[in-house]
Amino acid sequence: MFIKQISVFIENKEGRLDEVLKILSDGGINLLSVSLADTSEYGVLRLISQKPEKAYEILKNAGFTARIDEVIAVVVPDDVGSLQKVLADLRDGGINITYIYGLSIDGPGAPIAIKTDNQEKASEILKANSVKTITQEELEEI
Amino acid sequence: MSRDEIETLQSARLVKQVNRVYHNVEYYRKKMQAVGLEPGDIRGIEDLNKLPFTTYEDLNKTYPFGLAAVPKSELVRVHASSGTTGKPKIGVYTRRDIDTWAECVARCFSMAGITRDDVIQVGYGYGLFTGGLGAHYGAEYLGAMVLPMSTGNTKKLIDMMVDCDVTAIACTPSYLLHVAEDLEKAGLIDKIKLKTAICGAEPWTDEMRDQMEQRLHIKAYDIYGLTEICGPGVACDCEYHKGLHIWEDHFLPEIINPNTLEQQPGGTEGELVITNLTKEGMPMIRYRTKDLTSLEYGKCDCGRTMARIQRFKGRTDDMLIIKGVNVFPSQVEAALLTVEGTTPHYMMVVDRVDNSDTLEIQVEVAESAFTDEVSSLERLSKEVHDRLKTAIGLNAKVKLVEPNGLGHFDGKSKHVIDKRKLYE
Numbered sequence: 186m187f188i189k190q191i192s193v194f195i196e197n198k199e200g201r202l203d204e205v206l207k208i209l210s211d212g213g214i215n216l217l218s219v220s221l222a223d224t225s226e227y228g229v230l231r232l233i234s235q236k237p238e239k240a241y242e243i244l245k246n247a248g249f250t251a252r253i254d255e256v257i258a259v260v261v262p263d264d265v266g267s268l269q270k271v272l273a274d275l276r277d278g279g280i281n282i283t284y285i286y287g288l289s290i291d292g293p294g295a296p297i298a299i300k301t302d303n304q305e306k307a308s309e310i311l312k313a314n315s316v317k318t319i320t321q322e323e324l325e326e327i
Numbered sequence: 328m329s330r331d332e333i334e335t336l337q338s339a340r341l342v343k344q345v346n347r348v349y350h351n352v353e354y355y356r357k358k359m360q361a362v363g364l365e366p367g368d369i370r371g372i373e374d375l376n377k378l379p380f381t382t383y384e385d386l387n388k389t390y391p392f393g394l395a396a397v398p399k400s401e402l403v404r405v406h407a408s409s410g411t412t413g414k415p416k417i418g419v420y421t422r423r424d425i426d427t428w429a430e431c432v433a434r435c436f437s438m439a440g441i442t443r444d445d446v447i448q449v450g451y452g453y454g455l456f457t458g459g460l461g462a463h464y465g466a467e468y469l470g471a472m473v474l475p476m477s478t479g480n481t482k483k484l485i486d487m488m489v490d491c492d493v494t495a496i497a498c499t500p501s502y503l504l505h506v507a508e509d510l511e512k513a514g515l516i517d518k519i520k521l522k523t524a525i526c527g528a529e530p531w532t533d534e535m536r537d538q539m540e541q542r543l544h545i546k547a548y549d550i551y552g553l554t555e556i557c558g559p560g561v562a563c564d565c566e567y568h569k570g571l572h573i574w575e576d577h578f579l580p581e582i583i584n585p586n587t588l589e590q591q592p593g594g595t596e597g598e599l600v601i602t603n604l605t606k607e608g609m610p611m612i613r614y615r616t617k618d619l620t621s622l623e624y625g626k627c628d629c630g631r632t633m634a635r636i637q638r639f640k641g642r643t644d645d646m647l648i649i650k651g652v653n654v655f656p657s658q659v660e661a662a663l664l665t666v667e668g669t670t671p672h673y674m675m676v677v678d679r680v681d682n683s684d685t686l687e688i689q690v691e692v693a694e695s696a697f698t699d700e701v702s703s704l705e706r707l708s709k710e711v712h713d714r715l716k717t718a719i720g721l722n723a724k725v726k727l728v729e730p731n732g733l734g735h736f737d738g739k740s741k742h743v744i745d746k747r748k749l750y751e
Contacts, residue, residue: 231699
């Protein structure tokens with residue numbers, strides 16, 4: 186259910202995102218998903234990779250501020266209203282969503298990454314509702 | 328007054344002042360004794376260079392009232408501005424000091440052509456800062472009608488400027504340009520009766536004077552002062568703008584070489600040193616202002632003989648004046664150290680945008696404070712902002728930057744980028 190996500194602090198300046206991506210590709214890191222949360226001054230770049238530890242190390246060595254967190258990977262069925270249902274289950278359980286973004290992994294279904302204010306409880310709710318999820322191991326075998 | 332008359336008066340007052348502080352202020356007495364001086368050794372201004380200097384460090388050591396030359400019961404007012412290490416620089420006043428100060432400010436206003444018939448808005452902050460109350464008392468001393476606007480409400484200032492036929496204003500130069508802009512936007516330039524502005528509390532340029540004079544159809548004058556000496560009103564320029572006339576009967580100026588500490592002749596650049604000749608509360612003896620300039624003693628085109636402080640060339644310390652507020656990088660550093668989640672690396676970027684000073688603090692995010700959530704970074708940024716507001720009294724724009732994003736230099740980091748070019 187949990188997959189590893191790397192977050193990188195980057196300033197909003199020309200070419201900075203490109204630099205991060207280049208460093209990673211030079212290090213042989215294949216990115217499965219990229220999501221950028223930005224403010225006017227800086228951004229938090231969130232990356233999903235099959236080799237999160239290696240990606241983290243490369244970024245650290247290049248002087249970036251980075252960290253690894255766990256996010257929940259859910260496969261949302263290709264039906265109308267299915268994402269809404271997943272989120273409603275979480276809401277009913279008193280869980281707040283911190284952020285959410287789509288994962289670039291082939292279907293069936295639409296894989297998404299979810300970060301909530303209570304990851305353990307969220308995972309239990311999803312389990313109880315038999316929501317299909319992806320583990321880190323599954324991710325690494327793709 | 329001729330130069331001779333000025334110097335005779337100064338000598339008599341200096342002798343009296345040195346006697347007073349020697350007998351009433353233990354700290355001054357010890358400093359004089361340490362160099363083997365007795366009051367009798369000072370017979371006139373020719374002996375001034377025998378006296379030890381007074382510096383901010385002395386003020387800090389004796390804070391708050393260690394240099395007071397009268398019993399506390401004689402003191403009626405305290406003003407303060409920022410000091411390097413957090414302890415403010417304070418000035419204390421007897422009732423007579425308040426009157427003398429008001430008279431000095433009134434002379435400045437009078438030199439700018441303001442009379443009892445004028446209606447003057449004071450747009451400096453009222454409070455510990457000397458600007459507001461200093462300009463206020465000076466204008467009242469003159470008999471002008473005062474509108475104590477203080478700061479923070481430009482709309483009201485403009486409305487009342489129009490409604491009350493305001494003819495003069497005292498505020499910082501950058502604020503006046505901001506007011507000019509708002510007046511232009513509101514299409515009110517033709518509706519105002521303003522003719523004179525007395526601007527001070529921060530260094531400004533001839534270009535700024537030209538701008539305000541042309542846009543507002545006024546005459547603008549530069550007023551100088553510092554809390555330790557009394558506040559604004561130490562010096563002001565006349566219509567010829569050939570330097571700021573310093574009221575030498577109250578403030579004895581000299582220029583020293585900041586490295587050798589030797590007195591310099593007129594016309595030579597160096598650090599301005601001022602001695603309070605008449606102040607009773609907390610007289611400064613050879614106070615090092617850290618302002619770099621030179622003095623002209625020749626008679627001015629306006630006919631006045633009081634010496635003129637020439638254009639300021641900078642400071643001998645790292646103090647910045649931002650929106651009229653004295654700011655030391657060390658204050659910013661101390662404030663940042665109290666915020667968990669930032670590194671000790673920071674950069675202050677000072678600029679003047681649309682005639683208003685801006686301060687941006689770039690600070691590195693510590694590894695430990697970084698999370699995957701933007702909201703936590705926003706909280707950090709707000710905390711830095713709030714701590715700085717408390718420490719220096721200014722709303723700084725906080726910019727979080729990547730580690731090493733500030734280009735650490737070998738050994739000594741550079742902490743200030745001032746883009747305003749005020750001293751060029």
